[in-house]
Amino acid sequence: MATKASLTLTDSVLELSGVGPKVEEKLNRVGIMTIQDCLFHLPLRYQDKTRLSLIGTLQAGQEALVEGTIEITQIKFGRRRSLLCLINDGTGTLMLRFFHFSRAQQQRLEKGSVLRCYGQIRRGSQTLEIAHPEYRVIDPDNSPAIEKQLTAIYPLTEGLQQRTLQKLTSQALDVLTSHKDKPAELLPDELLTTFDLPDLVYALSYVHRPPPEADLQLLKVRQHQTQQRLSFEELLSQHLSLQRVRQKTQALQATPMKRQGQLREKFMKQLDFTLTRAQEKVLGEIEQDLQKDMPMLRLLQGDVGSGKTVVSALAALRVLQSDCQVALMAPTELLAEQHFQTFSQWFKDLDVEILLITGKASKSERDSNLNILNNKQRVIAIGTHALFQKDIMFSNLGLIIIDEQHRFGVHQRLSLLDKGIAEDYLPHQLIMTATPIPRTLAMTVYADLDISIIDAPPPNRQDINTVVISNDRRDEISTRIKTACDDGRQVYWVCTLIEESEVLQCQTATDTYQQLSEKLGDINVGLIHGRMKNKEKETIMASFKDNKTQLLVATTVIEVGVDVPNASLMIIENAERLGLFQLHQLRGRVGRGNVKSDCVLMYQAPLGDLARSRLKILRNTNDGFEIAEKDLQLRGPGELTGTRQTGLPDLRIADILRDAKLLANVQRAAKMLQQKYPQHIDLLIKRWLGKELDYSNV
Numbered sequence: 001m002a003t004k005a006s007l008t009l010t011d012s013v014l015e016l017s018g019v020g021p022k023v024e025e026k027l028n029r030v031g032i033m034t035i036q037d038c039l040f041h042l043p044l045r046y047q048d049k050t051r052l053s054l055i056g057t058l059q060a061g062q063e064a065l066v067e068g069t070i071e072i073t074q075i076k077f078g079r080r081r082s083l084l085c086l087i088n089d090g091t092g093t094l095m096l097r098f099f100h101f102s103r104a105q106q107q108r109l110e111k112g113s114v115l116r117c118y119g120q121i122r123r124g125s126q127t128l129e130i131a132h133p134e135y136r137v138i139d140p141d142n143s144p145a146i147e148k149q150l151t152a153i154y155p156l157t158e159g160l161q162q163r164t165l166q167k168l169t170s171q172a173l174d175v176l177t178s179h180k181d182k183p184a185e186l187l188p189d190e191l192l193t194t195f196d197l198p199d200l201v202y203a204l205s206y207v208h209r210p211p212p213e214a215d216l217q218l219l220k221v222r223q224h225q226t227q228q229r230l231s232f233e234e235l236l237s238q239h240l241s242l243q244r245v246r247q248k249t250q251a252l253q254a255t256p257m258k259r260q261g262q263l264r265e266k267f268m269k270q271l272d273f274t275l276t277r278a279q280e281k282v283l284g285e286i287e288q289d290l291q292k293d294m295p296m297l298r299l300l301q302g303d304v305g306s307g308k309t310v311v312s313a314l315a316a317l318r319v320l321q322s323d324c325q326v327a328l329m330a331p332t333e334l335l336a337e338q339h340f341q342t343f344s345q346w347f348k349d350l351d352v353e354i355l356l357i358t359g360k361a362s363k364s365e366r367d368s369n370l371n372i373l374n375n376k377q378r379v380i381a382i383g384t385h386a387l388f389q390k391d392i393m394f395s396n397l398g399l400i401i402i403d404e405q406h407r408f409g410v411h412q413r414l415s416l417l418d419k420g421i422a423e424d425y426l427p428h429q430l431i432m433t434a435t436p437i438p439r440t441l442a443m444t445v446y447a448d449l450d451i452s453i454i455d456a457p458p459p460n461r462q463d464i465n466t467v468v469i470s471n472d473r474r475d476e477i478s479t480r481i482k483t484a485c486d487d488g489r490q491v492y493w494v495c496t497l498i499e500e501s502e503v504l505q506c507q508t509a510t511d512t513y514q515q516l517s518e519k520l521g522d523i524n525v526g527l528i529h530g531r532m533k534n535k536e537k538e539t540i541m542a543s544f545k546d547n548k549t550q551l552l553v554a555t556t557v558i559e560v561g562v563d564v565p566n567a568s569l570m571i572i573e574n575a576e577r578l579g580l581f582q583l584h585q586l587r588g589r590v591g592r593g594n595v596k597s598d599c600v601l602m603y604q605a606p607l608g609d610l611a612r613s614r615l616k617i618l619r620n621t622n623d624g625f626e627i628a629e630k631d632l633q634l635r636g637p638g639e640l641t642g643t644r645q646t647g648l649p650d651l652r653i654a655d656i657l658r659d660a661k662l663l664a665n666v667q668r669a670a671k672m673l674q675q676k677y678p679q680h681i682d683l684l685i686k687r688w689l690g691k692e693l694d695y696s697n698v
């Protein structure tokens with residue numbers, strides 16, 4: 001099956017033989033649109049079918065290719081009917097076991113035939129065995145050649161066969177290597193030499209078809225230099241594209257917010273605390289930006305509970321003072337509602353209109369909101385992403401605040417840029433996140449943003465005392481809950497589930513709620529979960545805020561932003577299932593006032609080594625940055641836990657945490673390209689970000 005000579009890497013996969021509309025649709029589902037995408041769809045792992053093993057040397061656990069003569073084939077009846085086939089190669093015997101088989105298959109496995117088979121060896125009752133091996137009957141006098149390269153096993157989607165992907169990558173590799181006039185390599189030689197990177201054709205050929213002597217261990221953890229080279233290129237492209245966004249936004253206009261006014265004084269008077277020095281500092285940085293006629297694009301980073309909200313309110317104030325409107329976007333309705341309450345309180349005597357805009361508003365609410373947005377200047381509109389629906393029109397939007405950005409992800413953040421744009425004008429943007437990431441990482445992930453950090457918590461905060469206990473000691477926790485409530489404090493109990501199933505999660509929370517209500521008769525227990533109506537959630541949160549409910553059983557809906565400073569005890573069930581970032585966020589719901597707070601992390605035994613170390617980190621520190629650093633170290637090169645829930649970009653090949661050590665060079669490489677090879681930049685961005693980059697063509 002020869003590949004057409006004229007194909008190029010950017011042609012559609014439809015051009016490859018064996019791909020029709022049906023297969024194409026399946027390929028699209030795993031992100032494969034072009035021939036090049038096939039090549040960036042890297043193997044998950046490899047099989048070594050390049051050497052035959054002697055049966056006598058096999059060990060349980062290994063995967064092996066063996067040949068042997070069939071001694072006996074028979075059906076075994078028992079708990080589960082199975083077809084057994086015993087083969088022998090002179091050094092030992094091996095049992096092949098099939099739970100699904102046909103009569104024809106059984107007949108073909110005749111005594112005396114020679115089989116070549118591959119699979120994972122496991123210990124059987126009598127001999128070593130393989131369940132459902134790949135096999136073929138061979139002619140021992142004329143046996144087919146064995147593989148010359150390791151076999152790549154690709155990530156699949158339903159209906160897509162391993163064989164299909166293997167054939168397609170072979171064709172794509174042909175296109176890659178045959179193409180002389182339009183070279184695939186986008187990195188200049190100087191860059192490859194400086195950073196000691198293998199060239200693209202070599203790297204791709206290697207990762208898809210490694211030679212027999214390749215280091216499988218290294219490949220498995222994606223640390224082989226060829227894989228790292230691909231990660232490097234992807235990270236570089238990501239970095240360059242964000243820088244491009246930055247350059248383009250900086251070329252746009254924004255309204256300079258020059259007026260100081262008396263609003264601020266009034267605001268500060270009714271606030272029951274004063275700003276910390278850390279808050280003053282970041283506010284200063286923000287205000288400097290707001291005075292410019294170039295759009296601010298600033299990230300406000302601060303650990304959970306560090307007091308970002310009030311800083312954003314003061315930034316909003318400055319904008320209102322200049323008669324512009326403000327939009328504040330939160331990731332959950334719960335948090336939007338809370339901000340609405342807080343801001344309504346803070347701005348109550350300042351003649352500012354605070355709106356809550358959610359997806360489920362009635363027609364009349366909607367009309368009234370639109371009317372206000374049309375006719376009033378000093379408005380803060382608070383909501384979820386519903387804020388940026390088509391029919392919501394701001395009349396003079398001066399500032400967009402995005403809270404808890406990590407819940408939105410990079411692409412959503414960037415696509416928002418689009419929304420605010422009118423002609424060559426862009427509102428200022430303040431992006432808030434609690435994701436504590438080390439500086440080198442931040443410089444790549446947020447290469448389009450300026451960064452301000454609140455580096456110290458408000459005064460009188462006490463460290464949260466964290467304990468880790470097994471689920472079967474839940475009874476002891478009742479005492480803790482009673483003590484906290486007797487002292488006038490409040491408690492969260494968070495139920496988690498491994499699956500993303502909201503229904504199950506809510507069910508678990510409901511069950512727990514019932515059990516706890518029965519057990520803790522004299523304590524008012526509340527329940528909150530994602531499947532409740534908004535009004536219901538509001539009532540429950542209000543009751544908790546007013547300390548009418550003492551114990552709140554919740555799903556992870558309360559993970560971000562929720563602020564009830566009187567709560568001092570956090571209990572998290574099945575804590576081993578959550579990531580460190582997520583646990584740190586959840587725990588951050590307590591320790592927000594000046595009382596001593598506790599957090600109980602419950603786990604389901606037995607606890608694996610990694611889970612144990614992770615929970616230990618949380619027990620030992622409350623510092624988000626320290627947790628992030630430790631997480632990076634622990635993650636080690638092998639872990640592919642990914643970047644979910646962290647707001648870090650989801651990349652195809654690279655993992656920004658796993659590959660963090662590449663970032664310093666990525667930044668140097670970006671500079672080199674900008675200075676000496678600017679013409680390569682577009683090509684790289686196009687290759688790795690493709691269409692998604694449209695939003696930055698502002």
Ligand code: ADP
Pocket residue numbers: 273274275276279302303304305306307308309310434458459561563565592
């Ligand atoms: P986060 O950074 O997690 O969004 P919040 O803005 O919700 O944190 O603030 C956490 C709590 O700290 C809130 O109850 C807030 O009112 C309080 N707070 C913020 N700044 C100060 C301060 N300077 N002094 C005392 N309390 C503060």
Ligand code: MG
Pocket residue numbers: 308309403561
């Ligand atoms: Mg917050």
